[in-house]
Amino acid sequence: MATTKTLSKYQPAPLVRAYLLHSRPYRESSLLLDLLTEQHGRIAAVVRIGGKAGTAKRAQLQPFRPLLVGLSGHSTLRTLAQLEAPTMPLPLSGTALYSGLYVNELCQRLLPEWQTDEALFEQYQQCLMGLAAEINVEANLRYLELALLQHLGQLPPLVYDADSEPLQPSCHYRWRTGQGFIATAQPSVDAVSGAMLLAWRDQQLADIEHLRQGKRLVRELLKPLLGSKPLHSRTLFLRQRGTDEHTSGR
Template sequence: MRVELQPAYILHSRPFRDTSLILDCLTDDYGRLSLIAKGARSAKSRQRQLCQPFAPLLLSWQGKSSLKTLTSIESRQLPLGLQGEFLFSGLYLNELLTRLVPEQDSCPEIYQSYETALHQLAEKETLEPVLRAFELRMLEDLGYHLDLTSDADGAELQPSVVYQWWPEQGWRIASDTITAQNFSGAHLLALRDAVFQDPEVLRSAKILTRLLFKPLLGDRPLQSRKLFQKTR
């Protein structure tokens, strides 16, 4: 199979043999895949400067195995210059995608959500709403349906009611105490409408997305979270 000029981003790269790289990429039409960039670590390689994260690229490749060979790489825009916490946030998104998106499974919605989030980070928009909105969209696009409209019995969520999340069922009415797994109905409805202005809504969103990602990520911690911890 040969693919030409596919819009893509590099999520992660690692050395391969003496002068090459293995690139974990997210593409518009082909989802996540791994490519060998032969000679990309060589000092004379033109590819060397382009094989970076957060750069909008056009990639071409060929091959029949799961590990394809990169045949060309072109820049389609200037790299998105992320710095500080915005850089750490971009690395967090990359790690989520690398860990959770199946290889060679078309995911155009995730690609578009990722591209939107990167531009928001490059424009230094408020971090928490950008991250929480991306996480919620990603969960939906991965097939993890989170109903923010009704409870497990089909009744509409009520803003004055406290709910608990049951993974195999959905939302069930809980005690009045908001705990780590109990959430205000008003906060859930705000998340449904992507209204993130209230700091308490953002706090609930962070708790909820971590709760939902935990069984998907397993026990291996995200390395990118350690970068945030070192700066706080």
Template sequence: MEGLQRCFVLHSRPYSETSLLVDLFSEKEGRLTVIAKGARAKRSRVKGALQPFIPLLGKWSGRGSLPILTHAEALSLGLPLFGPILYSGLYLNEVLARVLAPHTSYPELFLDYLNALRELAQANNPEPALRRFELALLEHLGYGVDFLHCAGSGEPVSDTMTYLYREQLGFIASLKPSQWSFTGHQLKALASREFTDRDQLQAAKRFTRLALKPYLGSKPLKSRELFLPQRRSGPS
């Protein structure tokens, strides 16, 4: 069928008595919201497919701000995300829904998202997959950072040196550690997106939160709040 696109549901909510408003992330059009007419009806053929983490082939029509979903079929079963891993997947969806401009194509980011979900589905620790995706997202948003060279001298970063991060400039050698500073060892991990120890993961999380903050704004992420009951109920 012509016009079909690979896509994922990011979020959906009721619309009228039997329909849904569905936020999609599609391979060719990026983020968009469509009306899925009759999707809440008992006999709806698409009701089961319009769930997060199910790879879909979809089609929609209409020139207005809310196209009509005309076709949706699951390409496979949903990727198995449970517990904290599920919350991590919801976090990815919420970030995409919040930072991506509508109807803007990000085909490479779509593949990064698909790979992140696959990695999460097989992971015991979701942190490496989340950090890799956040770094890929920042790159696709045009947030280019040179992790391997000092912005002041142009020299390659040294594992044992400390570097201060300055927005829109890069990393500059510094003798005063702060929330904006990173070691050369940590910066090399950020550049390769490979994290071999907890220190590198914590540094990556610190950097991506700093870098994503202007895009996400001050409103708390609902998906992050889901982790709080888990933490409270865990061992102290």
């Protein structure tokens, strides 16, 4: 019995699915990682990158790559004890790459640590796969943002308006912080259609106008959460787009 207990004490930690959101140098020969994990939500972990084994780990730690990680320690800052990368990174390029960087930055900045949400993890993974396949890029971003806002408790259920009336596809609504969606008699620049809200909820966004309304609404919803600090990924995208337009002569 004593032998069994001694062996079990040193059993490796179970591997959990994860994605790398961000990494930066930490002390000597280490990296500080922001990981989105299936079982623990967003967590911080340290990994040593010195020596041959560390170099191999560093090569595997790439954004948009499905990972299996084993964590050790008892504080909120864990140690990455095991790492497997069963597949190559998802191939993101061009607009899809900047969209992936945007998604990672949103998760890193807004998600509290150690809040499990397996549905959000699955939505994140589905979003990356859609970006890699260049299928419904804008719609996939809106679905990820929806899951993130719901996780943060910053969006009421897309069922009723502020007066507890069912959302109507033919109606238009304005968002008011602290109140919800308020029905308006006529369409306006800052209003969205009930049809868009219901399609967003059901992950059925396809109409170009709905996608435009959804993007405008999400920016309004995220503004108080992000504060005055701009998104680095958005700045990079706008800078690159400006360079491309200048190069092409347009």
